[in-house]
Amino acid sequence: MKNVLFIAYYFPPMGGSGVQRPLKFVKYLRQFGWNPIVVCPEPGLYSHFDESLADELKEIAPDIYRVKAKTLFHSTGSDSKRIDYIPDFITQKIRRVQRLFLFPDNKKGWISPAVKECFNIITKTDVDLIYSTAPPFSNHIAASEVSKQSGIPLVLDYRDAWLNNHFMDEMFDWQKKKMKKLEKSCLKQASGVTGLDQFMLKGMKEVYGKQFPECKVISHGYDADDFKDHTSSSLDYQEGKLNILYSGLFYESNQPDVFLKGVSQAIRNGYFSKGEVHLHFQGGIEPRVKRLIQKLGLADVCTNYGYLPHQKAVANLKKADLLWMISNFSSEHKQIKSGKLFEYIGSQKPILGILHKGAAAEILQSYGGGFVAKVDSAVDVATKLHTIHDVWKKGELPAAKKDYVEQFDRKGLTGELAAFFDEISSMSQPRFS
Incomplete structure (x- = not known):
């Protein structure tokens, strides 16, 4: 069994979407020789604390080393505590201020x-490979430094793009240059890169050219075990x-503005009445959306x-009739931004995506x-909802293609990652110098 040093800022007992990919890789890697x-x-102040993920982690029982992170929500090193919901407009302002001073991100500490x-x-354990998943991109800085000093091969995993990320659009040129320098230094040290889709990796190759390491697409996914669970639904099904x-x-x-306006327009147009539809939200709604x-x-x-x-x-995903998602990213950013889509796919339920052209x-x-x-069209959303409602009334909602769904099973994706680890670990040093 080979050892991989697995660097992840987001990890249980923290909840939220950023935890799923590293947790599920950790769950299945041993089955593939890693x-x-x-x-x-260490546990700190979390906006989401998830006992179900903490329990799952206990069952997996991996070797875990927790450190005092010295970041805003982990500075105390205290027991896990959940913090109240922070309005999005406040978090936006905090992020903008932090981006002026903290590179590559607010997890620099x-x-x-x-x-x-x-x-x-x-010093105590033979380590065959170093793996880092980002964001936060501070993970990649840490991992590349360890690889540089130890000579252990490094794989960088991108759940979001770094330089090609939409948040870079808000930065000054000097900030972008600094970010590019940081990412370039990490890629120079890396022997391999994994990313969610071909759009992400293609964009990175265009920026870094020959300096870009060996790469492989490993998408987000769903864990089939989660959908076998017998947890009762709390959905107030109408x-x-x-x-x-x-x-x-x-x-x-x-x-969600365009979706909500689309629902409203569909009702006004007589596509269906208010008594024929019910909207469920799990995750939280900020005050502005409640007012809308x-x-x-x-x-x-x-x-x-x-x-x-x-x-x-x-x-609840399994119980609903229709799941929906939205991504308002500029059409220039075609890569997948959310693991939500793949959890939806795992449910095999009909899905409405309000999206630009791209991977999703x-x-x-x-x-x-x-x-x-x-x-950008509430009219188009209303039209799609009209179509969906009509086929639902007839009992003819389209079914998912099971063979297509199965390619996103987390266990199979972990097997692909392990095979990539095998390839990279056979290299005695980083591929590019």
Whole structure:
């Protein structure tokens, strides 16, 4: 069994979408000959604490080394505590201020403690490979430093693009140059890179050219075990109505306005009545969105469950009639930004994606049970909802293609990652110097 030093800032007992990919890789890697040694922060203040993920981690029982991260929400090193919901407009302002001073991100204070702990591990354990998943990109800085000093091959995993990320659009030229220098230094040290889709990796290759390491697409996915779980659903299913569910938070890049306006317009146009549809939200709704729901007259057809443990959230996916998602990113950013799509796919339920052209839209079009609406058109959303409602009334909602769905099973994806690890670990040093 080979050992991989697995650097992940987001890890249980923290909840949220950023935890799923590293957790599921850790769950299955041993089945493919790799023992993960996890380096992550000590518990601190979390906006989402998920007991179901903490319990799952206990069952996996990997080697975990937790360090004091010295970041805003982990500075105390205290027991895990959940912090109240912070309005998105406040978090946006905080992020903009932090981006002026903290490079590569607001987790910079975690780099030094993580590097120190990694070397403590290396002195006691034979490590064959270093793996880092980002964001935060501070993970990659830490991992590349450990690789540089130890000579251990490095694989960098990108859940989001770094230089080609939409948040770079808000930065000054001097900030972009600094970010490019940081990313270039990490890639120079890396022997391999994994990313969610071909659009992401292609964009990076165009920037860095020959300096770009060996790369492989390993998409987000779903864990089939989660969908076998017998956790009871908490969804307040409305009989005789089309039950539509959104799972997750709303950020500045995926606000629900066009969807809600599309529902309102569909009702005004007579496509269906308010009594024929119900909207469910799990993850939390900020006050601005609640006001919009009131303004559009949809309050009596909406239920907000707030943040739910992962297993309950998955149970609700299975019970709903239709799932929906939105990505308002510029059409220039075609890569997949959310793992939500793949959890939806795991449910094998019909999905409405409000999306630009790109990887996510292509996946939905191949899925079998997918519908795609334009991100800037409430009219198009209303039209798609009309179509969906009509086929639902007839009991003819399209089914997912099971053979297509199975390619996104987390266990199989972990097998692909392990095979890539085997390839990279055979190299005695980073491929590019």
